[in-house]
Amino acid sequence: MKLFWKFFFSTSIIALFLFSLGSTIMINTLFQSALKQETGYSIRENDILREALKRAARGQPDSRMKSALESITVSTSGGTVPFRVSYSNYETLYTTGAPAMDHQLLRKLERNTQAHEVVPAGGQKYFIRVASSLESGGETYFLETYRDITSIFTSRENQYQIVYGLIAGMLGISFVLISFVAYWLTRPIHTLAKATLKIAEGDFRLPSFHNSNDEIGQLSKAFSHMSKSLERMVGELEEAAHRQENFIASFAHELKTPMTSIIGYADMLRSRNMEQEQVIRYANHIVQEGRRLEALSLTLMELIVLKKQHFTLKKVPATRLFESVQTAIAPILDQEGIGLTMAAEEAPLWIEPDLMKTVCLNLLDNARKSIESSGHISFTGKAEAGGYRITISDNGKGIEEKELSRITEAFYMADQSRSRAKGGAGLGLTIASQIIGIHQAEMAFDSTPGKGTSVSILLKGGGV
Template structure:
């Protein structure tokens, strides 16, 4: 069952249930209150009959000479006759008319009855001396309160019974139930209409959420839900939009990663294809053709060079894999000593190409892995060397900023376009492929540098202006100043 119909039927059921329970208790309470009042009136009525008959019998008893009954064996029958005659001569009225009553002796024999001769008087069995009680009896379609009182008349026990008609109370209850059912029917009709409209209105934002979710599942990750409410559904919509934004970002990242992997595989295949083609070609020449010694040495040299190139690619890829899955041990080393060791390696190379190389480093203690960090600096300085012409300038500087040590390598070479800066750390990516191949580059140096800096918990940033030069900034944590 749909959530809409669950809400619809739940609201209708709760409304009908609450209304039914409330109406039932209201009708029942009203009926019980009216019945209690009639019972009190019935008790009062039976008392009126008792006192009226007792007073009449007292007057008769005072006028008679009781000595005449001394020879009569059945005094009880005479007393019953007096009670009967007194009751027959008694006329009592109330607001609804004559009061119907009945008198029975102690043996449950009916002495007098103005009505209801066919109704039993078994209730007398449960009435003790000088007490009273009642029961509800039904005669055909009429209801009566049968009220009984035990009384002493002429020194004998009699039972006075009153039958009070309470049919209107029961008819009123039935009428109230019928009216209630009609009201429930009308309420059900209008309640269904209003509940349907309200549920539709409440479900509208959820339908929008569902529609947008379907569109997102279909690949339209830019879709969002328009939030107009500040209630729970509005919060749900906001959270849904936040989830969709994060999902879109993750999907874009996955697409970018997939694109990088495709590019990596394509570049790797291309890098392998060129040396392999050369190796196969020269090997085939050595195998199938007669060549003089000079040609054989030249062909073997080509095979050797391309083999070394393949070895270089393999070793650098292996280095990247190892770096991604390794942990390093940092050592404390003087920044001045570290810069001097790098200078010692690079000075001959720069002097050979007539490139001006300068170093300027502030004193500090660095927490680094010296050999790996030396690899980073050498790679970056070598890239700077390739970017500048003869008589160019390359600088290696270091400065302390709070607890961070900033290493920057700058050159005045060709520079890099802004749209290329975010790609240069990708494997096999080369800004100028033809120049890079001539200079022996394969596009893995900056990838290795980036992985080493990540292992140190630092950052690697590039700033470049075409035809003016490039600066690389390395930020290392945990540096201490030396006084």
């Protein structure tokens, strides 16, 4: 069953039930009040007749008593009151047109007592029957008075008919009103349902939702937030998948190039007669490409290990880290004629020494690769509020601004031909970025094409 019909039937049933219950209680309350009032009138009429009968029948024989009864009348706004006087054996002594009734009420009477009941008569009429006993001349008599109360029963029936008509009218009016209200309330839900189907199909463009602070409005806002989150997550997944594809393609390319060279040179050595000098040159090419494959496989292993291993940080003096890095990189820079300036303020650093040394060496090696000739690299450390900042700057070729956001991606190289010529595979900054993440540090790049690049690492927890 649709929500509209659930809302319509539940609202209609509750409204009609409450209306019917309230109307019934009100009608019956009015009816009982009128019946009680009429009963009081009937009892007083019976009392009046009984007193009159006592005075008229005091010490009189039946014939004189009957003639006395003929002279007694009780008039009300509705006419004269019909009554009946009976002997103790229930035989009628005198009546003024009172309806014939059974003797059950009379049998309940005791000496000088009174009782009443509501009794139906023929023709859908109703009477209040009041009976009382009296003593006269040693004889017991019964007096019955009747009051026509058909009008209050008729009024009750008319009121019920009006209620039934109102219920029928309410059904028609409520159908129109509840239809409008149900449409107004469920329209945002229909919109949400359509939007859900669009999202399932990959369309995250949402229509304008019902703007309110009620529950449906809050649901719409939550749905919009969910949709934006899903769109962002899908975008991130697509980007991750794209990076994964690029990683696989780049990895395959990095493997293919040295393997092709190795196979080609090995085939020539196997199939041709060459001079000793050519054999040495080709064998040297095979060794170099083999070493490149070895370096690539070790680097990939480092990436896997970094993702799966937990590292404990140690307290290390800053100067010890800088000196170990300088010792490792200085021979390579001297061989290429690149100057290195190192200056480090002393401060305790919470690091994993080998991993942070790897980061510094990778960054310094990237700086080396970016310098063509007569270059210079600055390697400095400075304590500052909230941490310790390591900065590596060079005067190399620099990097275009559009390339800066991608330089930490696996196998990405801003200048591929130059990087490969100097032994690069595009994984150094990827490893450095992951190590920085392990240290919960921050790494930022600033570069100007033709002037050089500066890399800044902020280690938390050290400094002043």
